[in-house]
Amino acid sequence: MQPLADQRHVQTSASAAPRIGLALGGGGARGLAHIAMLEAFDELGVRPAVIAGTSIGAIYGAAYASGISGKDLRAHTTYILSQRVGLLRDLFAARSQPLQRMMNPFAARGAILDAHAVLDLVMPKGIKSDFSDLIIPLKIVASDFYEQEAVVFQSGALQSAVAASMALPVIFQPVLRDNRVLIDGGLTNPLPFDLLLAESDVVVAIDVSGAPVPDAKRATPTAFEALFASAFLFERSIVREKLKSSQPDILISSGTSQFQVLDFLKCDAILAASNAAKERLKVQLDRVLSVETLAQIEPPPTALALPLLSKKAKRGLLTRRRKSNSAD
Secondary structure (H helix, E strand, C coil): CCCHHHHHHHHHHHCCCCCEEEEECCCHHHHHHHHHHHHHHHHHCCCCCEEEEECHHHHHHHHHHCCCCHHHHHHHHHHHHHCHHHHHHHHHHCECCCHHHHCCCCCCCCCCECHHHHHHHHCCCCCCCEHHHCCCCEEEEEEECCCCEEEEECCCEHHHHHHHHCCCCCCECCEEECCEEEECHHHCCCCCHHHCHHHCCEEEEEECCCCCCCCCCCCCCCHHHHHHHHHHHHHHHHHHHHHHHCCCCEEEECCCCCCCCCCHHHHHHHHHHCHHHHHHHHHHHHHHHHHHHHHHHCCCCCCCHHHHCCHHHHHHHHHHHHHHHHHC
């Protein structure tokens, strides 16, 4: 019988490519940049082994895990958002309650839109109905309003999980599922890369939360801007704290901070602004994958040493070895 270290090496060598975990964060309209990041994976011919998504990251995570390419997501999204008059009419029809009740400050329900109805309008036709039908395993994060904790969905109906993950208070009414009242997943886990660490060789996290950008026309933000920016300030604080204890292998900021959370009609500008981040992702992903593949197929220096090294130390060793070989 082989020593444990040898068994571990044989097991990793058997799978030629490392397992990639992809985390798609929340950020409202800024999250349209996820389309460009998914295109980067397609252009490199790389498929994530597992995806975790929050809010708009859950929307595009569900679409990509259903087998819809980044290119097709771009075409679908730009078409839907270009139909401005029809879209606004349909969104008005998708409101969660009559307009007169929304304008009543004492109304029992105060959300503007129903998340399920909005998803029916904007999601591509090829989206799967159940987690079990997905091509890529998916984890979707929502927040339990009363328990004040994150809820991770990995099975059951897909649309209700996505609706819960995107249910930003005031804009969307909460979603009821499994005897829970669920709201936006960004309030508890805005960038869920930590859900992928245990089952991935390489973790890629796409941060689309952004930060408020000063407006030269005004000294202070509008009340509406302040309302939503405060939520994302809170979410960025969560991400910063998470990064102190663990980090993804690749962390990409989308570069779309200058856009507001509801700037969906600026789709073309947001996608253009994310091009630089897309190219950074391709470069970093290609670099990390080349090292990870070497770590899986190159024999260890001894029976025990390499498999017991940390991932960071293993990469350093392999990089030094490659430099030495080049020098020779």
